[in-house]
Amino acid sequence: TMRANSAATPGAEISAVPQNTARTAAPAQAPSDATYVGQDTCLSCHDEAMGAYKDSPHHVAADPRSPAATQGCESCHGPGSKHVEDPTGVKPMLFSAMTAEQADATCTTCHSKGEHALWDGSQHEARGVACITCHSVHTPMSEAGSLKKKTQTDICASCHRDKVSKVDRSGHMPVREGKMECSTCHNIHGTTNVKLLRAGDSVADSCVSCHADKRGPFLWEHAPGRDGCVTCHDPHGSSNDRMLVSKPPALCQQCHIATRHPSTIYDAGLVATSARVFARSCVTCHSTIHGSNHPAGNMFVR
């Protein structure tokens, strides 16, 4: 359909791609008594479909797992003999006419291992997000991954705009500089960790897979850090130093109001004069805040 085609044009919104017009369009299943006619027959009418497909892994016949090594176009679109006999009356399996489940079933016929092994039951699959919501075999826009937009960030922003917006905050990971992508931390196809995190089995595990200096072991440990780095940091970005979720001392005073200086109101008068709040505030003194192996490190000042 025209709308389906629009998803491949720059700026088009992937979330608007129809995935199931089964009740109004052609049936998703190819006729059961159809037989294979071969790729050349398909291309005699649909040569435009070769597009990027001819440069994709799907078209590598040397790979026995690829469509090209088996039935070519008909590996995914079903046997086409009936369509050849009646081009307008009988349609092959069109992904734009499939439900998410049908489209996924076709793709996971092959893509069922490795990165995709945990697709079933994953957050995206459970919400009816299909492979073809993000990927296009015939008209990809990205350099890698056959995505429908130029970058992963663009694709993910289609639904997760609030997360992607934070990448533009002053404190951010090097995503907009092209050094990281959403998939650096997340495997959106499904993982054993929470939040589709790629590494480890907890939020903290994921973070320390790169920031190993925070993993300990420590004599004195800041327990919320081990519980989850996101207690204090927003990994998608923030306007605060070190991607903190709030600005110190306000952040620290959400948990620490012990007698003496933790419970002090650091108003504008004190900010101008108190060493306990200017510059990087609490962490200027409590610099080993993630943990310490100094015998006097119980307050993380050594």
Add this chain to the structure above:
Amino acid sequence: QETTTSNTSSGWVDFGVRGSSLTGDASRYERYRDLGDGLFLETFRWKAQRDGWFLNAGADHVARRDQRYTVGVARPGTFKGWAQWDQIPMLLSRTTRTPYSSTVPGEFRLDDAIQAQLQALPASQRSAAVQALVNGSPLFDLKSQRHSAAGKFEFMPTTNSSLKVSVKQDYREGAQPFGAGFGHSQLVEFAAPIDHKLTNFEASAELERGPALFRAGYMGSWFTNEVTSVIFDNPLRATDIAGAPSSGRLGLPVSSTQLGVNGMVSVKLPQKSRLTAYATLSTLKDDSGMVLPHTSNTAVLAAAGPLDRTSLNGEAKISGLNLNFTSRPSKLLSLNARMRYYDYDNRIPSFTVPIRVSYDANVSVRNPPLHTAGYGVTRLNLDADVRFTPKGPAALTLGYGRYSDERTYRIFEETVDNVMRVKLDTISTGLFTVRAVYEHAQRRGEGFDVNALIHANEQPGMRHYDVANRDRDRFTVMASFMPVTNWALNLSSAIGRDDYLNSEFGLRDNNHDVYTIGFDGSPSETVGLGLSYSYEDYRSLSRSRQANPGVQFFDPSRNWATDANDKAHSVVANAEFKRIAEKVDLALSYDYNRTRATYEYITGAVPDRTLPLEAVVPTTLPTPTALPPVKSELSRGTVDATYHINNRIALAVSYWYDKYDVQDFTLDSQAQQTLTAGNNMLLYYTYAPYTAHTTWGRVIVRW
């Protein structure tokens, strides 16, 4: 097939010359990148087929600090290999200065004569002398750099099996701002060394046999820190005496190793069902990590006595188990159920500290002694979701989750979060897509330990918000409409309310409202347009009591609150015009992000947000002076015009406009004046605005 027998080669390269005009903070403009003037080779890509082998190579930002090189080789169906070298700079400041010198990594020294001179000054003259010392010190770049070498290899002996190995080594070197004190009113900052090496290795074997998928894996992670302590001179003291050290010392992370194994079995079952089980077990240990001496002050070290032990002996056993069951027995019904178990068993032996050493200055006896307590957690998460697709394009999902966390050494022994959720997904009409989720959660703690608060001099009414009793309501909705072919209108909203209903002190509520509106369109095959606007509003209230020990501690008239509000506006716009003129493409983009955070102090009662359990009395605290708002504004615009001479060669001009503005009452240039207060010797690491214009003249060649 032609593709398997022909030898082909293709690629492209983007190179040229670049220049920037910049006013303000160059370090922030180039925080994670190198945009230096002069010749550049921005992108190189090459791929080829040779006798059934597929080869590719890529390079980005060649010869720059953020350069990246990638090579790949594949024998389809048999072997894949990939290797990468990547560099990520992190330039924090170009205006930092310090009088410290460091010839030995981790040692920050001052000339003894300077220390003696400052020590001899009357107290009233020391502050000015310290600031003069800092201001007379040379500027230096405060920065670090990550060098990553990575490789992945996959061997496929059969179509249903594969062996994978991946290895990545990160070497990070440089410095980061670190602070320490010689007391509450005398701080120093230094550029703490970063000299880390992290090697992560993973190997796995995967086999698909019939309806079952098997996977077994091994992981190893080796972290090496070459500098595990920092010693820093006291500018005001030349020699050690009891009560005033000539230097201080603090600990940095020790080297550690984590080794583990994991396995997974996933089985297809009848009724479009699948059962997946995954288990993992690993051990984290320090690599002969040492406990630092009690103090660096030689005058009090003997009084401090021996350490409980000198070696860290840190160890943690980490285990996990996942069971996941999915079933699609009919078109009307689907089921997802998951059990996730995670255990972080911290086995570091307790360490006893019978004395207190404050800021490497004084030694006093602790009574009772202090004991370290290794933090551990055991999590058991259960989720079940049932999805109905009764008629038409809508699917309704009802779900329940129970998340149980048992922790050691927190104020609650256990917390249980019960979550109910409803999801609505309509994705099928072609005209519109709607996705909505409503979630209500109740977290409650068991085994409250008030002594944990009392020992820390905290109010008994304090509840740490990551474990506190909490009611949570969250609603998100996203809708896309395509009223006209090739045009889409997108709306989304996320609303969240967190109520910490028993937290007399600490975070009491935390709310957010996020709204986005945008459209995308393609009026023709050659034009693409997009525009979106987002508004975000985050609000939180936390409660405190300004008190010294004694009567004040119990005085509710000294209660106060921080009402924090963070608002953000974001605009993302882009337009692409292919062949806007003969042989000319034009692309425009503009991003704008503005945040404004306020921290309002409220003394006394907080209207509409006072808990029943809170004693409300008139305040006796002086009226606080309002803090100025914290503002951050980033705008970026780009223009790319490309003239295609022919199919192989194009000339392009790009222009980037990048502007950052900031107001931050503790870190901006105005706040910098306050950094000179007292006897503090800081780095002058600040937030500063910049405006940058960068122009690129580029040549793009394809073959």
